[in-house]
Amino acid sequence: MTDxxxxxxxxxxxxxxxxxxxxxxxxxxxEEYDSMAKLSLIVLCDEEFGKKLTGEQIxxxxxxxxxxxxxx
Amino acid sequence: MNFENKVIVxxxxxxxxxxxxxxxxxALGGTMVLHASSDEGIQKLKGTFEPNKHVFFQxxxxxxxxLEQAWQEQIGSAQKVDGFVNCVGLRSRRPINxxxxxxxxxxxxxxxxxxxxxxxxxxxxxxxxxxLSIVGISSIAAHSGGAGxxxxxxxxxxxxxxxxxxxxxxxxxxIRLNTIVCGQIHTEAYDAFMETKTDSDQVLERQxxxxxxxxxxxxxxxxxxxxxxxxxxxxxxPADGGYLV
Ligand SMILES: NC(=O)c1ccc[n+]([C@@H]2O[C@H](COP(=O)([O-])OP(=O)(O)OC[C@H]3O[C@@H](n4cnc5c(N)ncnc54)[C@H](OP(=O)(O)O)[C@@H]3O)[C@@H](O)[C@H]2O)c1
Numbered sequence: 254m255t256d257x258x259x260x261x262x263x264x265x266x267x268x269x270x271x272x273x274x275x276x277x278x279x280x281x282x283x284e285e286y287d288s289m290a291k292l293s294l295i296v297l298c299d300e301e302f303g304k305k306l307t308g309e310q311i312x313x314x315x316x317x318x319x320x321x322x323x324x325x
Numbered sequence: 326m327n328f329e330n331k332v333i334v335x336x337x338x339x340x341x342x343x344x345x346x347x348x349x350x351x352a353l354g355g356t357m358v359l360h361a362s363s364d365e366g367i368q369k370l371k372g373t374f375e376p377n378k379h380v381f382f383q384x385x386x387x388x389x390x391x392l393e394q395a396w397q398e399q400i401g402s403a404q405k406v407d408g409f410v411n412c413v414g415l416r417s418r419r420p421i422n423x424x425x426x427x428x429x430x431x432x433x434x435x436x437x438x439x440x441x442x443x444x445x446x447x448x449x450x451x452x453x454x455x456x457l458s459i460v461g462i463s464s465i466a467a468h469s470g471g472a473g474x475x476x477x478x479x480x481x482x483x484x485x486x487x488x489x490x491x492x493x494x495x496x497x498x499x500i501r502l503n504t505i506v507c508g509q510i511h512t513e514a515y516d517a518f519m520e521t522k523t524d525s526d527q528v529l530e531r532q533x534x535x536x537x538x539x540x541x542x543x544x545x546x547x548x549x550x551x552x553x554x555x556x557x558x559x560x561x562x563p564a565d566g567g568y569l570v
Contacts, residue, residue: 288472289420290420292419292420295521296423
């Protein structure tokens with residue numbers, strides 16, 4: 254999966270307009286990135302990538318690129 | 326409290342509250358039907374509790390329609406039951422956009438439909454002794470909304486509502502049913518659950534008596550199983566360290 258595809262998936266999961274996010278986007282600046290969005294991210298990692306994402310790891314994410322790296 | 330000559334069915338006995346309850350009733354001399362869904366769960370139970378005294382029951386509560394046959398094959402009506410405690414709980418936390426109906430059905434089946442199904446099986450004539458006491462483990466989630474816990478909360482609320490109806494219906498058979506409304510209790514499942522929490526926990530702030538211990542819930546279950554609680558039925562008894570106060 255390319256980084257762009259991952260960004261699309263993240264946009265989809267967080268219900269953000271397609272084409273809004275870049276790897277540099279800071280998560281703190283995304284209005285939709287609330288606790289339910291983080292929960293959706295956990296489900297995405299688990300179901301699409303078979304990866305367990307913990308609350309601690311989520312708190313360490315600063316930019317979209319950090320999520321992409323985790324999904325690698 | 327004496328459990329000699331008493332037969333207690335404990336579902337979800339391989340971990341957490343159920344396991345602590347099984348250890349306690351074993352020490353008090355009771356005979357048990359011990360349930361778990363996984364092979365590891367059953368192995369752990371067989372390794373801990375004397376197989377000559379207790380019997381073991383393996384079944385997946387996510388498939389309620391299979392329960393009666395599984396019970397007949399594995400247990401039958403050899404022993405009349407004095408108590409049934411259901412500690413099975415399938416946890417689920419996800420936002421509504423990802424809450425597919427298959428998942429909702431799975432959670433409702435495991436936590437609610439199978440609970441009813443077990444009651445249906447055990448309250449048949451000749452399956453239980455007079456004074457049968459049934460205890461379901463519910464949750465504060467059934468009373469206080471939490472974002473994302475929709476399916477789980479609904480399944481526990483359904484268990485409590487059904488308990489009130491059945492208490493009236495089964496009173497004639499001298500059967501009592503109650504639920505325990507658990508707050509946060511320190512079990513493996515609780516630790517796993519906290520790992521997925523993204524915000525620092527305000528949970529324990531509300532639960533001002535702190536994190537509960539399985540033994541604290543066990544003590545309330547023993548009371549509800551025994552004759553000392555004979556005037557209580559259809560109730561939702563809190564074990565929540567003050568959470569819902
Ligand atoms: N711990 C808490 O903070 C808390 C708070 C509120 C309510 N509760 C409720 O208290 C009860 C016990 O929770 P716990 O934390 O002590 O234990 P737990 O770790 O949730 O243990 C669950 C038990 O249920 C069995 N189980 C799991 N999935 C099953 C399935 N699909 N079919 C049949 N059995 C299944 C497990 O057996 P296997 O090992 O074989 O899978 C295990 O014995 C649950 O009903 C839970 O909802 C707990």
